[in-house]
Amino acid sequence: MSDGIKGEVAIAGIGTAGLGEADGYTEMEILAQAATRAVADAGLSMADIDGIATCSSSATMWAMPVVEYLGIRPSFIESTMLGGSSFLAHLLPAILALKSGQCNAVLVCYGSTQRSAQFGRKDGVRARAMLDPQPYEQPYQPLSPITSYALAAQRHMHAYGTTRRHLAEVAVAARRWAQLNPEAAKRDPLSIDEVLGSRMISDPLSLLDCCLVTDGAGAYVLLRSDRATELPQKAVYLHGAATAVWNRQISSMHDLTVTAAAESGPRAMKMAGVTHKDIDVLELYDAFTINTLLFLEDLGFCKKGEAPDFVEHGGIAPGGHLAVNTNGGGLSCIHPGMYGIFLLIEAVRQLRGVCGERQVPEARIAMVHGNGGTLSSQSTAILSNERYW
Template sequence: MTATLRNKVAIVGVGESDIGKVPHMTGLGLNAQAAKRALDDAGLQVSDIDGLLTAYSFTEPYFMLGSVLTEYLGLKPRYCASLIAGGASPAVMLKHAAEAIASGQCNTVLVCVGENRATGQSRDSAVASLTAVGHPYFEVPYGASIPAMYAMIAQRHMAEFGTTREQLAMVPVTGRAHAALHPNAHMRAPLTVTDVLASKPIADPFNLLDCCLISDAGGAFIVTSAERARDLKSQPVYLAGIGEFHTHEHLICAESLTEFGAQHSGEAAYRMAGLGPGDIDVAQLYDCFSIVPILELEELGFCERGEGGAFYADGHAALGGRLPVNTHGGMLSHAHAGAAGGLFGIVEAVRQLRGGLGPRQVAGAEVALVHSEGGILSSHCTAILTKDLS
């Protein structure tokens, strides 16, 4: 099935909810707002949707979230599922939606995720969720947390390749400059390397501004066949290639702290699309912590091993650079609310390929790459989108 997905489907609508602190809306409400905006973008009605994919919610942990959302949105789909692959979920759901449409299980799939993490949980609950990871026998007893595990990865990269603290800091600085050009970004105030280095220590080498936001946010996109897409309201963006790869759940079982599954998911996506790293005009890379897009740049072939930090420091990831990365600001500045953080990368890629984004538009963008990862660099999915049929 996967080998047949090239040019079979298109994303025809995208939407994002209000973002930041939105205390008057529940997580379901944020999903609904994003879904409505995606439907309006596509020129579709609720009755046109016959497939629904969603992920998970910490603030509203329904056992059957997909069914709850169908009820809440007034859908009656013949294809529905809740999928959990951590932050990789949105890209994996794009792949599942494409496979469902290509196999005739449904015609038009709504993918939506979102949570009210900024206002829907207490500070203690937020901190507790960061420690609710790790092997119960071999990691948890030693105080493992999500920031600490990613910090171990950063420390290893610094020791092995000489990546500097200032290079790490350039990741949130670059993202913030892009977010300042996005009207719906959670954080838009200017940011400097000095600001990052002076922010509150979290887990060495990370400070607060090396870590993703906690936002209220929801995002959605709509997938249908390439044939049907031509007749809809907005310019379609086509799926040229997609691949996923999963290596471990617990970090103690990872074979390396500098090489993960992005290389393999990326190779599958490039192979399906018939493209390579040199063909990509803009990239949206998962950035839960500042080390992560540095690793992804290397594994996806945009630079050599150990050169991801220099890629950022030299300005190659900035607008106008060799490969603009996270032109919406990423999870470090635009928004992070569970799986919605990675989904906004897909939304931004679609918008970049459609064009018309003013000062944050990548000139001549025709091919975009989106990479999402979940767990502690455990699950990976890479998607390549094109402006035209490739």
């Protein structure tokens, strides 16, 4: 094997479960359903899994009960918790473990019932605050996390003339993609005026600038690429992966309009040997509409301050100049707390060519970008349905 990771590891299987609402099921149960489906999709059995990567915002030692519940005995365990970007951040350690021979098949998995399990929610919020102290912000009792994202949006407006209408373009584009996706939670038509007229939550972000609150579980399986010819499904290869963290609290950002995606993106692209013109599909973590604008800029698809023009007139909607969040994203498809794993699953589906009405023609290379915390952790990955180029 080469010293790099380019094309050395393939995504062999994917699976989801409990999308939208999973009444009557626990987080562990829907995680196990998604994991079982991903392993079967890879043509394997759970006995073949000797690597695990998982984490949860509801448990600090989550990997241990997952291992126990699935009945596996992994030689590689990765449980770093970086919020919503975690399941993309897990890629590089898993790739290195596979390349080194530490393990042969890594299962990455996540499950959340944050929508259906509403009981004890206030106590849970207090407990998480104790586990994740933010001393510069908690004394002011912000409406977390939306207050932080609203602050970034206000700053972008002040610096670059961005308007609420530009933010609304992001929400409408996501909904147009969701209307082509039978799995999406929100598929009814949505207009710019409806977004602008929705209830204000934290100025300038209204209700329809915010992601959904859903249940859901996702999983994927990684194998060394030399096994790709044995797979029942079309292999999707990993060509680049990078993670960057510059801050936890948004008040510690040097510039509220520049995230660590400006580091993770170029590193992943350099590793993969691609340019922006090579990217056919872009899956971005859109917890709020401002995220999409910031990441388009920080990842280099346009210059800082130019994302509002980039998204206008359906620029990232079906038929636009760049296919962004083709499943409907966290804004209209699904958002069970930590959304990153679903970005990768959608990218794999696009590169397999199985997305039906929303399929991007001749999709060959995808960029996936995850965000965690309040614009805190950023993870970027480059995938392709070709091992070499």
